[in-house]
Amino acid sequence: MRSDRDQQSLSYPLRLPNEAQADALRLLDVSREVVNTVITSLWPRLDEFSTRETRYAYKQVEEMMSSPVAHGHRQWRCEAEQAGRILRGQAERKSAFALILPILEQGMIQPKTEAKRAGKNRKAIKQALTDLREANSDGGNAVELQSLIEQACNFYLVNGCFPESYEQMQTIPVLKTGILPYAGDDGPAMGQSYRMQIDLEQKQVTLAIRYPDEAGQWARTWREKTTKMALPEQILARLKQGEALAPSLREINQPDGTRSAVLDFIVQVPVTEAASWSSMRSVLGFDWGVRTLVTASVVDLEGHQVGRPFFLDTGPFDGRQARTRRQIDLLKSKVARLEARRDGFPEGDPRLTPTTRQLAVLRREIAQCWRKYEARNKDLAHLAANVLLLLATASGCELIAGESLKSMKSTGRGRNAQGRWRNWRNNAQIRGELWHTLRYKCFLSGIRLEWQQPRKTSHTCPHCGKPADTYRSPAHLDTVNDWGAWLVCSNSQCQWNGSRDYAASLNIARLGATEILHAQTTGRIFHPSIADAAVKAVSYMGTVAVLRLPPPVPRGRLLYAGRIYLNGWRNSVKLRSSYSTETMLKLCG
Ligand SMILES: [Zn+2]
Numbered sequence: 001m002r003s004d005r006d007q008q009s010l011s012y013p014l015r016l017p018n019e020a021q022a023d024a025l026r027l028l029d030v031s032r033e034v035v036n037t038v039i040t041s042l043w044p045r046l047d048e049f050s051t052r053e054t055r056y057a058y059k060q061v062e063e064m065m066s067s068p069v070a071h072g073h074r075q076w077r078c079e080a081e082q083a084g085r086i087l088r089g090q091a092e093r094k095s096a097f098a099l100i101l102p103i104l105e106q107g108m109i110q111p112k113t114e115a116k117r118a119g120k121n122r123k124a125i126k127q128a129l130t131d132l133r134e135a136n137s138d139g140g141n142a143v144e145l146q147s148l149i150e151q152a153c154n155f156y157l158v159n160g161c162f163p164e165s166y167e168q169m170q171t172i173p174v175l176k177t178g179i180l181p182y183a184g185d186d187g188p189a190m191g192q193s194y195r196m197q198i199d200l201e202q203k204q205v206t207l208a209i210r211y212p213d214e215a216g217q218w219a220r221t222w223r224e225k226t227t228k229m230a231l232p233e234q235i236l237a238r239l240k241q242g243e244a245l246a247p248s249l250r251e252i253n254q255p256d257g258t259r260s261a262v263l264d265f266i267v268q269v270p271v272t273e274a275a276s277w278s279s280m281r282s283v284l285g286f287d288w289g290v291r292t293l294v295t296a297s298v299v300d301l302e303g304h305q306v307g308r309p310f311f312l313d314t315g316p317f318d319g320r321q322a323r324t325r326r327q328i329d330l331l332k333s334k335v336a337r338l339e340a341r342r343d344g345f346p347e348g349d350p351r352l353t354p355t356t357r358q359l360a361v362l363r364r365e366i367a368q369c370w371r372k373y374e375a376r377n378k379d380l381a382h383l384a385a386n387v388l389l390l391l392a393t394a395s396g397c398e399l400i401a402g403e404s405l406k407s408m409k410s411t412g413r414g415r416n417a418q419g420r421w422r423n424w425r426n427n428a429q430i431r432g433e434l435w436h437t438l439r440y441k442c443f444l445s446g447i448r449l450e451w452q453q454p455r456k457t458s459h460t461c462p463h464c465g466k467p468a469d470t471y472r473s474p475a476h477l478d479t480v481n482d483w484g485a486w487l488v489c490s491n492s493q494c495q496w497n498g499s500r501d502y503a504a505s506l507n508i509a510r511l512g513a514t515e516i517l518h519a520q521t522t523g524r525i526f527h528p529s530i531a532d533a534a535v536k537a538v539s540y541m542g543t544v545a546v547l548r549l550p551p552p553v554p555r556g557r558l559l560y561a562g563r564i565y566l567n568g569w570r571n572s573v574k575l576r577s578s579y580s581t582e583t584m585l586k587l588c589g
Pocket of ligand 1: 494
């Protein structure tokens with residue numbers, strides 16, 4: 001469980017066999033209560049969790065309190081580990097909150113004698129915030145900060161003032177579903193609360209967990225009650241590269257009330273070293289589109305565009321997501337009608353029973369639709385990340401340049417379901433999903449991923465570098481439209497025109513190329529802005545034709561990139577990518 005930069009922990013959920021479910025769920029219920037008792041008791045001492053002397057959270061908790069119940073020391077350690085991880089995360093959020101609060105309050109609170117304090121500190125606060133962002137310069141933290149800001153603003157909207165402390169707006173974060181990390185135990189062979197044996201030849205894992213029986217007694221013979229689970233190829237491949245870490249037991253709670261237990265099987269693998277700047281010759285730039293999800297272009301260090309641009313259009317996908325949204329809306333209105341009818345029946349009315357049953361069915365259907373909706377979004381993020389990696393590899397790019405997450409582009413103002421989906425697609429959530437997925441996949445494959453300053457990248461001509469206006473389409477050049485999909489260079493010597501997303505992807509690639517050159521000559525990393533003189537204009541190789549709107553992607557064909565050509569992703573691209581069960585685990589330390 002090292003936090004070394006060259007190590008990466010991957011987690012794979014394995015559903016426990018049916019015969020082990022009841023015991024595991026009972027165990028999770030018991031441990032959840034303990035975890036929640038710890039969180040609640042130590043919540044007033046949250047600040048102490050902002051300093052860490054050990055990577056094990058349980059050690060910190062053990063110094064502060066002892067187990068509220070006597071059910072085995074190693075069991076307690078695992079529970080303390082979970083509680084400690086949550087408290088550490090909250091302590092981090094709290095320090096970030098201390099930074100943003102004075103900024104939020106500025107100008108909103110009537111000046112009293114002390115009122116200038118925040119103003120005086122403004123510079124320092126700004127600097128601190130910048131540092132905080134830089135520490136995680138791809139914008140990951142910015143997204144987290146955003147959720148904090150939203151939380152504070154919601155508090156303001158309800159209460160008419162900002163919270164005086166973090167704790168005032170944050171309820172105690174108790175667990176709603178159980179999770180038990182075995183990291184506090186003594187390892188798979190010696191563990192006092194679990195035993196685990198991996199058999200690579202048989203491709204299976206044998207697991208035994210210590211659990212309380214139905215009467216609450218902890219079984220002494222738990223080591224003999226083993227269960228076997230098959231290890232999928234994916235995990236086996238990872239195990240060959242790395243080693244298994246202590247797993248976690250986790251409860252999954254379906255919206256319809258069904259519960260099940262999974263084992264999060266965790267593998268630590270070494271990460272390929274990131275590409276060195278000196279060997280880089282070209283860069284892949286990508287942009288989040290207005291019309292297309294991702295547009296990518298490759299530019300070399302001399303400022304030549306290499307190959308054709310790539311578009312990931314999501315037309316049919318948008319349609320399907322929109323249909324699911326409509327279905328949800330429809331089901332919701334049905335629920336509302338039924339509820340109204342039910343409330344009209346007197347108590348004990350025989351018509352109540354079928355109505356209640358019908359309501360339960362509808363609610364289950366709604367939950368199912370949401371699950372489908374969210375799973376598709378995740379798949380899309382994985383698909384986009386895979387495609388970008390594939391393109392970078394195919395064109396020999398060791399750097400992928402993307403737009404920083406910090407910019408919030410709002411697009412698709414449509415009021416219909418498709419417009420709403422487009423809106424949602426472009427919000428921080430799905431961008432974050434793609435960014436994190438891409439970052440982690442690049443990390444594993446040794447490709448560098450660097451954010452670029454997004455300012456003006458979609459309003460600058462990639463060919464001559466002069467500011468450019470955008471328009472609705474080539475047929476609407478009489479009115480400038482800031483959100484228009486068509487960019488036209490106003491420089492009479494140049495007059496380049498093309499899809500706005502395409503222009504942005506070229507500009508972002510130009511920024512990446514400048515970054516490479518800067519690193520190669522100075523050895524330092526620097527993120528130029530599009531206005532910097534060092535950013536080279538892109539000249540064209542003869543093969544590239546100017547693009548027409550809409551992007552030249554027949555609706556039935558989703559992917560188009562020179563020769564990489566897939567007919568309908570349902571046939572050619574596995575929607576649920578092999579990575580979809582992997583998540584980046586932030587282990588303590
Ligand atoms: Zn131009």
